Amino acid sequence: MRLFRWLLGMLVSVGFGGLYLPAAEPRLRVLVSLPALYSWASQVGGDRVQVDRLLPVEADPHLFQFRPRDLEVLRHTDVILLSGAGLEDWLKASLEKQLPGSGRKIVEMATGYPQSELIYSEGAEDSGSSKDMPAVPNGPPNPHLWLDPIFACHGVTNILRTFQxxxxxxxxxxxxxxxxxxxxxxxxxxxxxxxxxxxKAPAMVTAHPAFPYLCQRYRIRLVGVLEETAGTEPGPRHLATLMGQIRANHISTLFVEPHSTSRLALQLARDMKLTVAELDTLETGYWSAAGYEEGMRSNLRTLTKQLQEQP
Ligand SMILES: [Zn+2]
Structure with a gap:
């Protein structure tokens, strides 16, 4: 495509293609860490920016190891958009080490967001799980801020200021x-x-502590989380506490994530006769300008179906 545009540009400049003006080269080159940010940056930038992924499509933003061969792309990037709140700290450290000075190109969506809105305990706020794994007072906040549409407005405003x-x-x-x-x-x-x-009093249980901000925004009680840390199976004590919470709160659905339903989640759902429904954390997939809204609306349809059926 780039070669095609260059050829077209050449034709225009030597006078052969007056009717075929080439599309203007995007002025800004932007790299983003998450599909949500891809949507936000594409919406704000329109055809004035070129938005690309910092990580491969299916990379897990919690675990991905930065590859040295991507450094060339980074050198030609105007700005790197990260979600922030600790999610990509490993990435910032790796970038700064491999490409000194690249920190100056980084803008985080969480910058300027009120500290009081941040949630520090991974997963349930008012559940017995805190007995198993107390919240670390000086630990990082839960990073899944983008799953709250009001935070999305804050992120879009940060992107606007940056692009301007x-x-x-x-x-x-x-x-x-x-x-x-x-x-x-x-x-x-x-x-x-x-x-x-x-x-009246909606409550839910999820597989991974990705939805506390959504629950906080819409006053949904997050009574428990199966895996306190993504990808780490819970111990028997945590599991027993969670099962007690599911019974006490008449929970009828276990919310899992697309492509990452663990055997344990399915087992728990079978044992407790729970419906399994998928909520997307929008951390992988959905790399399109419309993707954020589509993903959030798909989650809304799932929540509407599952939570309105509660007694
Ligand atoms: Zn996550």
Whole structure:
């Protein structure tokens, strides 16, 4: 494509292709760590930016090891957008070591977000799981902020400021794009509120502690989490506590994630006669401008179906 554009540009410049003006080269080159950020940056940037993934499609942002061969791409990148709140700290350290000075190109979505909104205990807030694994007072916050549409508006605003600073000529275009997209995100938020309103005391149990911000925003009690740390099977004590919470709260659904349902989750669901439903954490897949909203709306449909059936 790049070669094609170059050829087309050449033809235009030597006078053969006056009717076929080449598309302007994107002014900003942006790398993002998560599919959500890909959507936000694409929406704000429109055709004035080129957004690419920092990590391969199926990489787990909690575990991925940075590859030296990507450094060349990074050298030509204008800005690197990260979610922040500790999620990509390993990545920042690795980048700075391998490409000194690259830290200056990093902008985090969580920058400027009120500290009081951050959740420090992984998973359930008011559950017995804290007896098993007390929240570390000085530990990192739960990083899954992007699963809250109001945080998304904050992230989009950070992206807008960043793009305006780097490409002031396109400032007005970015502002219009961001404003249209924030309206869309606020409608998404309204639709979540509309789902929440008729529910008396919704409660849920998830496989991975990815949804505390969504639960906090929409006043859903997160009564327990199967794996306190993604990919780490819980001990028998935690499991017994969780089963007690599921019974006490009349939980009828176990929310798992697409492509990562553990054998233990299925076993638990079978033993306790729970419906298994999928909620996407939007950490993998959905790399498209519309992907964030589509993923969040798909989660909303799942929540509506599962939580409205509770007694
Ligand atoms: Zn996660």
């Amino acid at each position: 600073l780097l490409a002031p000529d396109s400032s007005a275009v970015f502002a219009t794009n961001a404003s249209v997209y924030i309206q869309q995100l606020l409608r998404l938020h309204e639709d979540y509120e509309a789902f929440r309103r008729p529910l």
